[in-house]
Structures are given as C-alpha cells and as structure tokens.
C-alpha cells in the first residue's frame with residue numbers, strides 16, 4: 001500500500017514540485033488548491049500519466065469548514081494521511097507596517113498561521129495512536145523571512161512564518177511520543193509566481209546578487225529538502241529546520 005500525502009497549495013510553485021516528487025517516490029497525493037483548479041488538475045494529470053495516484057482537493061485552508069471537508073474527501077478518496085506538507089501561503093503587496101490594514105493582516109495570518117494549524121490538527125487526529133492512527137510526519141514550509149523579517153516588503157508575512165516555526169517546535173515536542181515527526185523547511189528566494197503577488201514579478205533577479213550562492217533557487221531544490229524530511233534517513237529528525245536559501 002502506498003503512503004498518503006496531502007500537499008496544501010499543491011497546484012503551483014513549490015507545492016506542485018513537492019506533489020510531483022512525492023508521487024515519483026511512491027506516495028498517493030492529495031493536491032490541495034484554493035482557486036486555480038486548472039493548475040491543480042494539471043499536476044494530478046501528470047502524476048496519473050506517470051502511473052501514480054493523485055486527487056485535486058479544493059479548500060481555502062484558512063476556513064475550518066473547508067479544511068474538514070477536504071480531509072473528509074482525502075479519507076474517502078485515498079485513505080488515512082501519513083504525510084502532511086503545510087505549504088499553502090500568501091503574501092501581499094510590498095509595503096511598510098505603518099501602511100498595513102487590519103484586513104490584510106487577517107488575510108495573511110489566517111492563511112499562513114491558522115491554515116497551517118487547522119491542517120496540522122486534522123493530520124494529528126488521523127496520525128496519532130490516541131486517535132487510532134499509526135504515526136506520520138508533517139513538514140511546514142516556512143521562509144527565511146522568519147529569520148530576516150522582510151523590512152519594507154512584508155513584515156506581516158515574515159511574522160506569520162515566525163509563528164509557523166514556533167508551531168513546528170511546539171507541535172514536534174507534543175506529538176513526538178506518538179510517532180509523529182514535525183519539521184520545517186525555510187526557502188529563501190525561489191523562482192515562483194509568489195513574487196508577483198507582492199507586486200514585483202522580477203524580485204528574484206533583483207536580489208540574486210546579494211545571495212551568497214549568487215542565484216535564486218528552484219522549486220525542485222526546495223522539494224528535495226521537503227522529501228528528505230519524510231524519508232527514513234530523517235527518522236531521528238524532529239523539530240528541525242532546513243534552510244534552502246542559497247546561504248542567506
């Protein structure tokens with residue numbers, strides 16, 4: 001029986017690369033998306049064409065009822081989850097903190113923090129022996145921004161990733177005795193559409209000369225680190241972080 005993975009925000013960018021690599025490593029994959037059904041369906045079609053199993057699952061992870069519905073569909077269509085990648089995340093237009101509206105702060109924090117909590121909660125409810133499960137692993141996709149703070153761009157986003165890192169540490173200790181490992185990956189500046197959401201599609205190329213490795217990263221380089229954390233080689237690794245940030 002193949003193991004079952006849920007990748008939130010799995011239709012595009014880093015999440016899509018993780019979903020594809022997981023399928024090549026034998027996982028059946030739930031590919032969550034919020035609104036871009038075409039992108040998620042294309043990832044699923046690629047996986048199925050390659051002989052794997054995958055389903056597209058629509059849900060806004062910041063909404064509890066939608067997270068519950070998504071897990072219900074995952075349970076029915078693939079089975080009980082073994083691996084969760086909390087990857088869905090947003091940032092908004094670059095600005096200073098003294099310009100940020102409360103509505104924006106709520107949107108960023110509810111997706112990047114509450115969404116990750118809700119998805120982790122539902123995963124633990126299925127993985128923990130306290131609930132009849134057999135263990136598992138969770139990887140939270142954070143950001144180097146958690147360490148760097150993103151001044152003049154998106155301090156709200158950076159702070160949401162700081163909260164996610166704290167959740168990684170606390171949850172890892174809470175569920176380690178139940179056979180569940182929880183780790184984080186902190187990408188740096190990676191070529192995806194996300195920078196356009198901040199109003200600067202060319203951001204990676206603007207910043208690349210200041211990165212010690214002198215280039216932006218690829219989604220596959222992040223996916224490799226995520227998948228290592230699910231591997232047997234990472235069996236004694238929990239509450240840890242891998243920085244995939246070119247030395248930044």
Ligand code: NAP
Pocket residue numbers: 008009010011012013014015032033034035036037039059060061062086087088089090111115141142143144145186187188189190191192193194195197
């Ligand atoms: P992306 O290309 O913008 O893709 C974001 C994905 O998340 C999309 O599939 C999107 O769904 C999904 N998503 C957004 N909000 C959601 C919600 N409320 N519920 C469910 N899905 C939602 O982003 P990315 O660059 O791949 O980023 C992925 C993760 O890596 C994020 O957590 C981000 O913070 C982190 N990261 C990225 C970088 C970077 O340089 N790119 C650096 C550090 C950390 P739709 O396709 O339906 O819109």
